[in-house]
Amino acid sequence: MKKVVVYPGTFDPLTNGHLEIIKRASKIFDEVIVLVAKRDEKNTLFSLEERVDIVKRCVSDITNVKVDKLEKLLVDYLREHKINLVLRGLRSYKDFEYEREMFEANTIMLKGIETIFIIAAPHTAFISSSLIKEIAFNGGDVSQFVPKEVQKRLSEKLRR
Numbered sequence: 001m002k003k004v005v006v007y008p009g010t011f012d013p014l015t016n017g018h019l020e021i022i023k024r025a026s027k028i029f030d031e032v033i034v035l036v037a038k039r040d041e042k043n044t045l046f047s048l049e050e051r052v053d054i055v056k057r058c059v060s061d062i063t064n065v066k067v068d069k070l071e072k073l074l075v076d077y078l079r080e081h082k083i084n085l086v087l088r089g090l091r092s093y094k095d096f097e098y099e100r101e102m103f104e105a106n107t108i109m110l111k112g113i114e115t116i117f118i119i120a121a122p123h124t125a126f127i128s129s130s131l132i133k134e135i136a137f138n139g140g141d142v143s144q145f146v147p148k149e150v151q152k153r154l155s156e157k158l159r160r
Contacts, residue, residue, distance in 0.1 A: 005085040005116060008035040008074050011051050012044040013150045014058055015132055017124035021089040024118055026062050032087070034059065035070040035077065045133055045157060058147045075110040086115045091125045 005025060011018060011034070025032045036052045046054065052069055059065045070077055078084065086106070088099050096117075103115045119125075127145050135142050136154045143151050 002030045003085065004031040004033065004083050005029045005087045006033045006035050006074075006078065006083055007087040007089075008037055008070055010037050010039050010042055010044065010129065011055055012042070012046055012129050013051070013132060013146060013154060014055050015124070015127045015129060015146050015150070016144075017089065017091070017120050017127040019058060019147055020121055020124050021087070021118050022059060022065060023062065025087050026064050029085070029087075030064060032062075032065045033083070034065060034067045035074070036067065037070040046153070050153070054149055054153055057149045073109070075106055075113070078113055079110055084113045086113060088115055088117055089120055090117050091120045091128070 007022060007025060009018065022032060022034060034055055036048065036055055038048050044051070048069060048071075052067055056067045059067065074086065078086070088095075088102075090096055090099065099115070099117065106113055106115070132142050132145055132150075132154075135145070136158060142154060146154070
């Protein structure tokens with residue numbers, strides 16, 4: 001049986017930390033689906049379409065990774081696609097507390113799903129999308145924290 005896992009997130013923008021989790025997961029699972037979430041409650045810098053395109057470009061060299069939009073509840077996507085594995089990255093205990101709550105809610109809404117946690121590598125554990133945006137908005141160099149495609153798109157977006 002093919003092991004498919006979904007990795008949901010806003011990815012606004014995708015960071016080297018996210019990419020590192022995706023690459024590690026691609027070595028464990030037969031297929032990794034990166035789900036780029038709509039999340040209207042977050043004031044995203046990039047539109048959903050832009051974020052999907054950026055992620056697709058950044059993972060194009062990883063053959064068992066696909067990218068899709070998440071415009072509904074995660075459990076509804078899982079049910080619709082008959083997937084029962086969710087991947088989440090953990091940077092700190094704060095992430096764990098949030099992810100535990102999400103796990104508990106998701107398992108109540110959809111029986112039989114499992115959440116797999118991958119701990120961020122030490123050299124990426126401090127990187128967050130919020131930090132990247134703060135550095136970029138203030139004219140800082142984000143090149144060591146994000147893929148080249150993200151750096152290019154941030155530069156274009158902030159020049160407008």
